[in-house]
Amino acid sequence: MQVIDLRGISCPTNFVKAKLALEDLDDGTTARILLDDGEPVKNVPRSLKADGHKLLGLRQTDEGYYILELTKVEG
Amino acid sequence: MADEKQTKLDLNNLKAGGFIKERGKDLFTVRLRVPGGRMSVPRLKKIAEVAEKFGGEFVHLSVRQSIELININFKDFDAVVEALGEKNQKVASCGARVRVPVACGGCEYNPNGLVDTQKSALEVDEKLFGTPTGHHKFKVAFAGCPFDCPKSATNDIGFQGAIYPALDRDACISCGLCAKSCVPKAIVMGEDNKPVFSNDPCIWCGDCVKVCPTEAWSVRKKGYTVRIGGKWGRNPLVGTLFATFLPEDKAIDFTAAVLEWYKQKAEGFGRIRLGDTIIKEGPEALLEHLHNIFPQYTVAETIAPQVIATQIGK
Numbered sequence: 001m002q003v004i005d006l007r008g009i010s011c012p013t014n015f016v017k018a019k020l021a022l023e024d025l026d027d028g029t030t031a032r033i034l035l036d037d038g039e040p041v042k043n044v045p046r047s048l049k050a051d052g053h054k055l056l057g058l059r060q061t062d063e064g065y066y067i068l069e070l071t072k073v074e075g
Numbered sequence: 076m077a078d079e080k081q082t083k084l085d086l087n088n089l090k091a092g093g094f095i096k097e098r099g100k101d102l103f104t105v106r107l108r109v110p111g112g113r114m115s116v117p118r119l120k121k122i123a124e125v126a127e128k129f130g131g132e133f134v135h136l137s138v139r140q141s142i143e144l145i146n147i148n149f150k151d152f153d154a155v156v157e158a159l160g161e162k163n164q165k166v167a168s169c170g171a172r173v174r175v176p177v178a179c180g181g182c183e184y185n186p187n188g189l190v191d192t193q194k195s196a197l198e199v200d201e202k203l204f205g206t207p208t209g210h211h212k213f214k215v216a217f218a219g220c221p222f223d224c225p226k227s228a229t230n231d232i233g234f235q236g237a238i239y240p241a242l243d244r245d246a247c248i249s250c251g252l253c254a255k256s257c258v259p260k261a262i263v264m265g266e267d268n269k270p271v272f273s274n275d276p277c278i279w280c281g282d283c284v285k286v287c288p289t290e291a292w293s294v295r296k297k298g299y300t301v302r303i304g305g306k307w308g309r310n311p312l313v314g315t316l317f318a319t320f321l322p323e324d325k326a327i328d329f330t331a332a333v334l335e336w337y338k339q340k341a342e343g344f345g346r347i348r349l350g351d352t353i354i355k356e357g358p359e360a361l362l363e364h365l366h367n368i369f370p371q372y373t374v375a376e377t378i379a380p381q382v383i384a385t386q387i388g389k
Binding site: 041042045046049055056057058059060068 | 248250251252255256285286287288289290
């Protein structure tokens with residue numbers, strides 16, 4: 001499972017890093033993206049969805065950060 | 076005695092205002108008409124050219140999105156108007172007339188924008204700009220969403236973009252972001268881990284729709300929240316609610332209807348703004364007038380424009 005840890009990275013750098021990391025993955029790969037609560041989790045998931053990737057789930061961990069699961073879709 | 080050329084001036088150019096006398100002898104500020112603050116690059120280049128040729132060392136960006144040419148000699152009015160006309164740049168208004176509408180960027184490129192404020196501003200400008208009110212200035216503003224950067228309720232008539240959300244429960248992945256983002260708490264997560272919506276606290280901001288990663292929340296309807304009677308200056312008033320979810324294509328007719336009422340009802344009160352007219356006549360009078368023309372969008376009841384007490388404490 002590809003894990004892309006974007007905790008501690010503010011917007012829009014986190015989105016740009018996610019984009020770039022996903023570019024390196026094969027079409028159809030599932031990835032887990034770790035995001036901080038607040039602006040990052042409010043912005044990054046839908047921006048990645050707008051880029052064409054398939055969002056599978058989004059849940060908050062006990063520690064407070066979020067895990068976004070998605071499948072990379074080649075744009 | 077040398078031959079003196081008679082100063083020729085086309086006084087028609089001065090009809091709608093926009094030429095404002097400065098302190099210096101024979102000098103005027105020329106306020107340009109820039110509805111919604113949208114300035115194409117060719118027009119901007121032409122303005123710079125004209126400013127360089129006829130104006131002072133700088134132009135001024137006014138608080139209502141205009142570009143003002145400074146230190147224009149009145150003898151150059153015709154030449155300035157003609158040169159600007161080459162790129163369709165017109166002069167704005169001042170005085171007791173409908174002013175150039177102000178608008179934020181709207182939904183074109185700003186992901187927060189809910190409605191096309193630029194389109195509304197251009198339409199209202201085209202149809203109603205410069206209309207004499209007979210009493211005082213008349214200011215119009217369009218805001219794309221409840222962030223309301225243009226401060227719409229401080230205008231005689233202010234339009235604020237709004238959306239009413241709808242939920243597709245099957246598309247919902249129970250991430251809880253909508254409930255988390257909802258500031259007035261109109262959305263809370265239910266026991267089945269799906270969102271529960273309450274109509275009363277909802278302020279139609281659309282944050283739920285914007286944040287939803289799967290488009291489970293979508294726009295059921297959208298339009299303008301309309302507030303009337305605002306003004307600033309020495310005795311500020313904030314406009315109050317008169318219509319909700321007014322379709323964007325009805326903004327012109329709605330504004331025209333408010334103008335009609337203002338022209339009539341302010342008769343005999345001298346130099347009075349719309350807000351003070353509403354306070355004098357009672358908001359029900361305007362409400363009834365609007366309800367007769369726009370029954371589906373006019374609210375059932377409202378309050379008079381509210382005084383903003385900026386002098387307390389001095």
